[in-house]
Amino acid sequence: MTLQRAQQLYQQGDHAGARREANRLLKQGQNMAAALRLLGYIEGQGQNFEAAAGFLSASLKYDAGSVESWYYLGVAQQKMAQHADAVEAFQKTLQLAPALFEASHDLGLSLMALGRNRDALTHLEQAARLNPRSFEAHLNHGVVLGKLGQYEAELASYDKALAIDGKHRTVLENYGVALIEARQFSRAAAFYQGLLARHPDFEFARGGLLFAKANAGDWDGFDTELQQLRRDIAAGKDCIGPFELLALPSTAHEQLQVARRYTALHFPPHAAPLCAAHRLGNERLHIAYLSADFGTHPVAFLLAETIELHDRDAFEISAISIGRNDHGPMRARLERAFDRFVDAEAMSDRATAQLISHLNADIVIDLMGYTRNARPDVLAWRPAPVQISYLGFSGTTGAPFVDYLIADHFVVPEAHRPFYSEKIVCLPGTFLPNDATREIAAGPMTRSDAGLPADAFVFCNFNASYKITPEFFGLWMQLLARVAHSVLWLKGASPAHEARLRAEAAQRGIAPERLVFAARLEQLGAHLNRLRLADLALDNLPYNAHATASDALWVGLPLLTCAGDTFAGRVAGSLLSAAGLPELITQTREEYLELAVALAQDSARLARVRRQLETTARTGALFDSQARTRQLEDAYSAAWARYRDGQDPDHIVVAARAPQRGL
Numbered sequence: 001m002t003l004q005r006a007q008q009l010y011q012q013g014d015h016a017g018a019r020r021e022a023n024r025l026l027k028q029g030q031n032m033a034a035a036l037r038l039l040g041y042i043e044g045q046g047q048n049f050e051a052a053a054g055f056l057s058a059s060l061k062y063d064a065g066s067v068e069s070w071y072y073l074g075v076a077q078q079k080m081a082q083h084a085d086a087v088e089a090f091q092k093t094l095q096l097a098p099a100l101f102e103a104s105h106d107l108g109l110s111l112m113a114l115g116r117n118r119d120a121l122t123h124l125e126q127a128a129r130l131n132p133r134s135f136e137a138h139l140n141h142g143v144v145l146g147k148l149g150q151y152e153a154e155l156a157s158y159d160k161a162l163a164i165d166g167k168h169r170t171v172l173e174n175y176g177v178a179l180i181e182a183r184q185f186s187r188a189a190a191f192y193q194g195l196l197a198r199h200p201d202f203e204f205a206r207g208g209l210l211f212a213k214a215n216a217g218d219w220d221g222f223d224t225e226l227q228q229l230r231r232d233i234a235a236g237k238d239c240i241g242p243f244e245l246l247a248l249p250s251t252a253h254e255q256l257q258v259a260r261r262y263t264a265l266h267f268p269p270h271a272a273p274l275c276a277a278h279r280l281g282n283e284r285l286h287i288a289y290l291s292a293d294f295g296t297h298p299v300a301f302l303l304a305e306t307i308e309l310h311d312r313d314a315f316e317i318s319a320i321s322i323g324r325n326d327h328g329p330m331r332a333r334l335e336r337a338f339d340r341f342v343d344a345e346a347m348s349d350r351a352t353a354q355l356i357s358h359l360n361a362d363i364v365i366d367l368m369g370y371t372r373n374a375r376p377d378v379l380a381w382r383p384a385p386v387q388i389s390y391l392g393f394s395g396t397t398g399a400p401f402v403d404y405l406i407a408d409h410f411v412v413p414e415a416h417r418p419f420y421s422e423k424i425v426c427l428p429g430t431f432l433p434n435d436a437t438r439e440i441a442a443g444p445m446t447r448s449d450a451g452l453p454a455d456a457f458v459f460c461n462f463n464a465s466y467k468i469t470p471e472f473f474g475l476w477m478q479l480l481a482r483v484a485h486s487v488l489w490l491k492g493a494s495p496a497h498e499a500r501l502r503a504e505a506a507q508r509g510i511a512p513e514r515l516v517f518a519a520r521l522e523q524l525g526a527h528l529n530r531l532r533l534a535d536l537a538l539d540n541l542p543y544n545a546h547a548t549a550s551d552a553l554w555v556g557l558p559l560l561t562c563a564g565d566t567f568a569g570r571v572a573g574s575l576l577s578a579a580g581l582p583e584l585i586t587q588t589r590e591e592y593l594e595l596a597v598a599l600a601q602d603s604a605r606l607a608r609v610r611r612q613l614e615t616t617a618r619t620g621a622l623f624d625s626q627a628r629t630r631q632l633e634d635a636y637s638a639a640w641a642r643y644r645d646g647q648d649p650d651h652i653v654v655a656a657r658a659p660q661r662g663l
Contacts, residue, residue: 003031006038015042033063040069044076052076067097074106083110083348101130105137108144115348117147128157135164139171146174149324151182169202176208180215181372186496188212206232207240210248214466217493217500222470233257238265243370246395246568247466247543252419255566259398260421263376269401273382274357285640286316288361288384289338291392292323292345292373295331298547299367299392301524304330305435307337309629315636320344320356320364323373353381362386363636366402369393386639386649389422391433394546394568396420403649404639406632407431410574411567423649425635427628428656429621430578432571434550436623440532441525447533451516453487457600460489460534460557462518462548465497472540473501475593477508479538483600489534492517524551531555536599536606544572553579553622556614558606560584560599562592578622581613630657 006021019042025035040055056073060066074089090107093100108124111117124141131137142157155178161171172195179188192209195202206229213222226248232239233254240248242259289307293299310317318340325331325343335341340359344352352375356364364384368374371392379387379401389397390406397405398421405412405422408431412424447454459479461468468490480486492498502512521527528551537552539545539561545552549572552559561572563585573585586592599606617623631654638652 002028003034006035010038010041015045018042033059033066033069035059036062037066037069037072040072040076044072044079047079049076049079053080053082065096067093067100070096071100071103071106074103074110078106078110078113081113081350083113086110087114099130101127101134101137104130105134105140109140112140112144112147113348115344115346115351117144117346120144121148128160132160133164135161135168138164139168139174142171142174142178146178146181149181151178154178155182172202173204176205176212180208180212183215183494185212185216185494186218189216189218201232201237203238204240207244210240211244211466214247214469215497217465217468217497217504219470219504230254236261238262241370242395242398243393246566249469249471249542250566252396252416252566255395256398256419256421259370259396261398262370263397263399267376267380267399269399270381274353275382275385284312284314284316285636286318286360286362287636288318288320288356288359288364289367290320290322290356290364290378291367292321292375293367293371293392294319294321294323294334294341295326296328297330300330300334301435301438302433302547302550303367303391303435304333304337305437305625306433306629306632307334309625311630311633312339315633316340318342318359318361320352322347322352322375322378349375349377350381352378353383356383362640363388365390366397367392369395369397385643388425388636388639391431394543394571395566396422404652406635407567408574410577411570417651423651425639425652425654427631427635427654429628429631430574432546432550432575433628433632434554434623434625436625438528438554439525440555441523441529443529445529445533450489450518450530450533452489452533453485455485457483457486457536458489458534459483459486459536459538459596459600460531461538461540461545462491462531462551463540463543463545464491465493467540467543468501469540469542470504471589473504474508475589476538477505477510478593479596479600480505480510480514481508482597486600487514487516488538489516489518492519527551528555531557536560536596538596539572541569542566543568544570546571549575553613553617556610556617558584558599558609558613560586560592560596562586562589575622578620579613580616580620581609584609627657 002021002025006018010018022035022038025031036055036059040052043052053073053076056069059069070089070093074086077086077089087110090103093103104123105127108120108127111120121144124144127137128141138157138161142154145154145157158171158175176188176191179191189209189212192205192212195205210225229239238261240258242262245255245258317338319338321343322345324345361384363386365388366379367390369389369392382401387402388404389402402422404425405420406425408427417424452458476488480488498517502515505515506512531552532555534557537557537559539559541562541564549559553575563570563573576584586595634654
């Protein structure tokens with residue numbers, strides 16, 4: 001009778017009374033499993049999950065076949081973020097009750113939290129089959145599909161979730177992101193427009209709309225939306241992510257505002273850092289590079305030789321790879337180049353941070369920032385005493401757990417330092433590494449092979465489509481109007497995007513066929529060979545050419561840039577300065593247009609620039625990988641010395657080393 005009374009009191013919400021009756025049963029040695037299980041339920045209702053897990057575990061000693069005890073033990077462990085233990089409890093539950101929806105669903109969530117996304121997918125698919133009317137099952141099924149890069153299937157799951165609850169903010173926010181990841185840019189723009197019509201202040205929707213429009217080449221209403229976005233930023237609204245803002249006209253101050261808000265919302269620092277308080281035991285300074293792009297990616301192409309050239313007497317170099325293995329030649333090269341290459345793709349953020357800490361890394365170099373597949377929460381756990389942002393993200397992270405940003409005097413002038421949450425490490429020359437071993441494919445290639453007119457003057461821009469703004473496209477059309485028999489060679493995109501740009505050209509009085517779109521080439525060497533067919537590369541703002549600028553200069557193709565006011569808009573100028581061609585850096589749009597016309601109409605002048613570039617591209621500072629690697633090592637050593645001496649991070653200026661001379 002006491003057990004029945006205890007259960008009745010629990011159902012009535014009288015937890016104190018139920019606890020008294022359950023404890024009475026325990027003292028009497030009666031109904032031990034049920035009494036302990038009930039106490040576990042009571043503690044769980046009170047959010048005391050540690051006590052709940054203790055009671056539920058104890059109940060299983062008396063009734064090891066209790067589905068309820070196993071399941072709610074898993075729930076308590078999941079609430080405490082003890083996901084490995086929760087997985088075991090949910091698996092045991094499913095052995096006893098294979099068709100229990102809640103166990104399948106919650107097992108999927110804990111597996112996802114552990115980074116075991118492929119395993120999670122199996123169980124979330126099962127949960128959606130068991131309960132097709134569950135909003136949470138379809139939402140979380142979509143989330144794990146997105147983590148696995150299966151964006152079309154992700155959208156299909158969200159469609160099912162929206163059919164159940166069409167107003168849920170999380171699924172609406174995820175839906176727009178998935179459309180962009182699936183490269184359905186026009187559909188994404190229409191989605192965000194509809195969302196903003198219903199909810200004008202929907203978080204991150206306006207930034208998503210502008211980024212989708214930029215990728216689609218859809219500039220209808222672009223300026224109006226941009227003005228509203230900047231008003232939203234000034235008002236402190238969560239309206240755009242840090243990476244998307246880099247591609248839109250914005251100030252360094254606005255970028256800092258957005259990055260700080262975004263970090264505080266999504267990646268707040270964890271209370272207890274995982275790194276040791278003061279680690280001085282390593283014989284060599286241990287540098288861990290963190291990236292999802294250790295494969296066929298511009299970051300890898302730029303950095304590979306630097307990794308190979310690191311001084312192994314003074315430095316231990318590890319890779320923490322958080323992206324998929326594409327099994328390409330660059331991945332294989334990098335796996336050979338690092339002293340240690342750890343595939344952490346299937347690990348959770350916390351487990352990845354614990355790994356870095358257990359490896360006793362002194363400095364972690366984040367090559368991602370907020371780019372695609374980045375995992376800033378790894379750094380939020382503070383796995384290393386010194387944490388540095390480099391190369392992948394051309395702006396401030398706004399993160400209190402990132403100590404330094406590696407830059408140079410051009411990309412971050414001293415006057416701009418207040419707009420960065422990090423302390424600036426200023427390298428001499430340019431911050432950008434280069435691979436001086438990259439090969440240009442052999443064999444002749446004609447303009448006809450590339451779909452270019454044989455006798456035209458060829459301007460080119462191979463930047464990603466989202467970097468092309470209406471302003472600079474308009475400048476390019478003015479350029480084509482002034483330079484007879486010239487064409488503009490662009491990186492190919494979708495047929496819809498190409499059609500839009502040709503229509504934009506026609507509206508500006510330029511024959512659409514004067515825009516030529518290049519097909520994608522899988523091999524970098526083949527692309528470099530093709531680049532030599534152009535006469536002049538044109539850069540743009542607000543997001544310059546970075547790796548694409550390096551490619552152009554490597555093959556001897558002159559590049560004309562206009563210096564912007566933010567890191568992302570000053571990278572090409574940094575490269576040209578290091579190449580000894582500062583005369584190709586303009587400061588205004590008018591100067592940019594006039595110099596482009598002058599170079600196109602003065603073949604002798606352009607030939608002199610080419611000759612100068614052909615010399616400096618091979619022998620100058622821009623492609624001196626040995627020197628750049630030593631500069632980076634000096635930067636790492638200086639940052640570590642401040643930590644070792646108990647000093648807070650501060651700006652570091654790395655001095656140029658004297659040239660090494662033979663005896």
